[in-house]
Structures are given as structure tokens and as C-alpha cells.
Amino acid sequence: MSWDDDVTADVNDELFWDPKVDSAAIAVSADDGTVTLRGTVGSLREKREAQKAAQRVFGVISVNNQLKVRLLDGQGRADSDLRGLVLQALMLDSLVPTTVDAKVTDGFVTLTGTVDWQYQRDEADLVASNIAGALEVFNEIGIAPSAPNLADMEDSITKAFKRNAAVDADGIQLSTIDGAVTVKGTVRSWAERDEAIAAAWAAPGVTSVRDDLMIKY
Template sequence: MRRRTQMSWDDDVVANVSDELFWDPKVDSAAIAVSAKDGAVTLRGTVGSLREKREARKAAQRVFGVNWVDDELKVRLMDGQGRADSELRGFVLQALTLDSLVPATVDAKVADGFVTLTGTVDWQYQRDEADLVASSIAGALDVFNEIEITQPTPNAADTEESIKKAFKRNAALDADALRISTLDGAVTVKGKVSSWSEHDEAIAAAWAAPGVTSVRDDLTIKY
């Protein structure tokens, strides 16, 4: 009976994820196959751009019951969207330059359509912005973010306290269910959250603390 119930739950998750992909106008769901096991969803198939691949992952994460998404989608560029590596790098660098949130210390290289971001920034949001910009350029098959954060390391106690306060201020978070630890700018976030959106809020709050250079995600989604 338990197996039958779990299979029914997974079937519901698959159906709901498929519906969400179809519902999202940024995603062409026709070539995407969905499977699920114990709340872990796998996406397979092809999409027309890297941005669409990422939007499909976000759509799956929005669905109730999903606690993990394995994105195995492949980017297959439409005719006319393929670009030589040098041309693609030029477009990426131009877009990075035009974005005021991305500092001039960020660089990019391209090999076989795969973009690698390098350089240094002061904040995680700048890494995220550079990643978003590069992934939006037509012709990019994937983006690897190797940008380093170079903030001075703060006092560990100060970092923990500032993150805890940020958790408590955030109406989307149950601060009492979250725990953090820090060491030399590396933060670990543990605890239980009730959705992917709450998960993302907690990780974003941890990254926003001054001096944080990495965040380890040990959160568990419990519906």
C-alpha cells in the first residue's frame, strides 16, 4: 500500500510539473519529459536556449511536492542562433559592460559555445547578475561561473548575528527552523523549509551578509 501511495504521489508531481511547464509561456514544453521519484524530479529533452533551460528548472521548483530538480535538458540552438566562439564572447562581454550591476573586473571566455565567467566581485549578487546576463545571450550552451568574491573576512559572530536578524525580518521565512554556522567567510545553512521559494529566500539572505564568500546549502524541503 505504501508503494502504491508513493507512486500516486510521484504521478501527481509529474502531472503538476508538466502542467506548470506548459503554463509557463517562457518554456516550450513539447520536447521536455518529466519523471519523479520521492519528490526528486528529472527533466530530460531539448530546449532552444540556455535561458529556457533555466526557466524550465524554475517552473519545476515552483510545484508543490518537489524537493529536488535534476535538470538534464540539452540546449539545441535553432538555425541561425549558432555563433563562433569569438563572436559569442564579444556579445557576452558587451552585455556585461552594459549592465551597471556587473563590475569591470568580470571577464568571460568561450569554448565550443560554453561560457566561463572569471574575475572578482565584492558581492554574490554581482556574480548572479553576471551569470544571468551571460545565460541570456543567444548562442550560449551553458555558463560556468568561476567568479571569486574578494570581500575581507568579517568576525564570525557578527556574520551569524546579521544573518539571523535577516531571517527574522523576512516574512517568508520561519527563522526558528533555520540554523547557521560560519568559518572564514564560509556559511552553512541548515534546517527545514516548506518550499523552494522559502529555500531560495534563506540562501539569498545568507549571501547578502557582508564578507560571505561561500554558502553551503544543507536545507531540507519538507511539505
């Protein structure tokens, strides 16, 4: 078997192993470490969980998620009803500020507004994606830090990398311009990549993070 055949088999096994994913209608292919997922799933959350499962597999460099959300009878909602459910869920989550709004078109949710931190943006995206009936979530929330501190941003992020046992700081390089951070270099897994990007976003004053990291096994 080729390397891609092994990756495909391992991703299939991981999808089957994950109880949050119904792998019966998912087809997997791999090309030089790039995994493509095709087929249908019952919810947007399941689509995202399938991608996470694929990213956990050794040898996977990137995931092209082409899964389609196909709602079961009775799960479809009018756009106005879906928007109301999304807004209510956002309001009930203490991590999401009231500056976040949502609109819905044909089951596709678009999040707008501004927040101070990336974690708030991520939380709003997670909350919206968990609402039954949502086919996809487009996150257009902007980040407007209330008190940017650009002077020691690069040093602070570098120290965060070194504190994190899951990150090999020696393989990562940083550059910052007016709150925009670029992270490049090599990491050993998707998990390490996620840790590095999360650490970069956590620095005060960061408005965007460009991920130029390469996964090398």
C-alpha cells in the first residue's frame, strides 16, 4: 500500500471511531497528505467534527472538507426562526458580547459585529454552528481590541510558545505589523499548529493571525 492509502485507511478508521460522526455516508481520499472528505452529514457540527477527526490522523497535512449538510425531515427551519435561535444562543453565552449580530439566508448563517478577542469570535462561531438547521456559518466578526499593546507583542507571543509544552518554539518564527501577526515555520502535528495559533491570538492587541505553518511528520 502507498502512503496515501495508509492515510486514507487511518482517516476512515478515525471517523468510524469518533462517536460524534456517522461515517457511513462519508468518502475519504488522500493525495500527498491532503485529505478530501465527500458525502453527507446530518448537521454542521458533525461536518466540523469529521474534519477534526481527519486532522488528528498522523500523516494528514491538510483537509479539504467537501461534506454537505443534509437535514432530516423536520429539522429544517425558516430563516427568521433560525436567526432567532442563533441570537438567543449567543445572548445566553457569557463569552459572546452583545456587539455580535447574525443574519440567515437559506439556512446559511453570517455573523457580524466586533469583539475584543479572537476567543469571543470563535465562541460565537461555535454557538451558531451548534444550532440545528444551520447549514454553514460564515464568520465576518471583526476584532477591535480596546487597548492594543503593540510594543512587546512579538516577545509576549514567543514566551507563550516557550511556556507551552505542546509547542516546539524553536521551529516557529514570528513577525508583527500593527497588530497583524504572521506565524511561520514547521510543526509536528495539527494539534501543535492549533496550540501555536491559539497562543498568537491570545496576545493583547492582535487583530489578525496569518497561518503560514507547515506540518512535517
